[in-house]
Amino acid sequence: MIELRNIHKSFDGKTVLQDINATFENGKTNLIIGQSGSGKTVLMNCIVGLLEPDEGEVYYDGRSFFKMGKKEKKDIRREMGMIFQSGALFDSLSVLQNVMFPLDMFSRDTYNDKVKRAKFCLDRVNLSEASDRYPAEISGGMQKRVAIARAIALNPKYLFCDEPNSGLDPKTALVIDALIQDITKEFNITTIINTHDMNSVMAIGEKILYIHQGEKEWEGDKEKILTAKNKKLNDFVFASDLFKKIKDIETISSSQK
């Protein structure tokens, strides 16, 4: 479980995050949603420790991240896996070597065991056939899957995904969403996903945190999001024609009843 308490962050006097409180449970896909520039990525960076908040705390299963010593922080980082927007695969390494990297760095297993584990992870994301190829030689969707395989190589307790579907076609995006949700359930991971893709929200949003201009505006799940009475959230959710039509249909059907 990850808990955020009173997170504040500003850059050069401009407030980017204000008083964010939230709890993300394990075994669930927790989504942080909001428009571009709403502060989602800054919040994610504060959670994973790439940025330190000006005020507030992040608790990993009750352990305060920013009050930890160097060694403790290092240990907790080994329990984290992250999927970046760009994939962030190492260009100079093959797909298999990318997945093996965290194992080579931190695992005391034998070489054969590491290869076996890396191949298992690649198999889990249906990419066994691409193990000898380099990141530049595979598609964006495949790169995201390799990133997922690398993120789960060390059996993480916490998985972070920063806009995992950006730049992907809707079908591939659904595959990635389903994969992240399956892995979250299978390994009982605390997963936090940053997204502004409403399709993802409706597919895997077990817990949703809506951020607007750096403030928490709404909290709920995918069942409640379409009927929520929050104007800012409604403006975001029903910005697309598809969701507008869904809302219209629901309004008509409820008035007929």
Place this chain on the structure above:
Amino acid sequence: MKQLAQFGEYLILMKRTFARPERFRMFFKQYIREIEKLGVDSIGIVLIISFFIGAVITVQIKVNIESAWMPRWTVGYVTREILLLEFSSAIMCLILAGKVGSNIASELGTMRVTQQVDALEIMGVNSANYLILPKILSMVTMIPILVSFSIFAGIIGAFSTSWFGGIMSATDLEYGLQYSFVERFVWISYIKSFFFAFIIASVSAFFGYSVKGGSIAVGKASTNAVVSSSVLILFSDLILNLLLA
């Protein structure tokens, strides 16, 4: 003031860089890779440039300095001193600052903007130590070899002017090259090159590692890396010459 802040950031980065590697096996792998990329791949350009500069120095000295009242060994002697004291250490490192420095800055800068550095940090890897230390050590390891190759190629270039150009006899040139040889000058050349190698690798890594933004910032970092390393090499060359002469 900005330069002072930058120098402070450079020192902080170096403190993170010179830490105990996470895994020596991984560090060694990376070190060997960098030796190949930064050192072995530079041998070609060092040989070509040094060969031609050696030949040009010989021709210029022969044409412009030699006269009836000067001994015939002057050309070989001056060529050797220029190669040993300045060209094969300082000038060759200036050339390497262009080739290797831009390579280091653009590689690290691209890793930064594509979040590969962040990926290492999230995993709990000291990215500065893992990425920069092997580059610095491989440059410092390879530089004496590159300096030796440069001196050797420069001398072959000098001989080629007499073998193929016929501008003077090879015997006179050889006599001049051996005349009043001071072994210390070779060591001065190596000592200077160690400092220059450190400057090239660390300064370029600093500019690459601190990139903020996109591809334009990577290009700018690459240019800054080459300009700053070149200026620092020239400045430290002056200081080292005053100290070692």
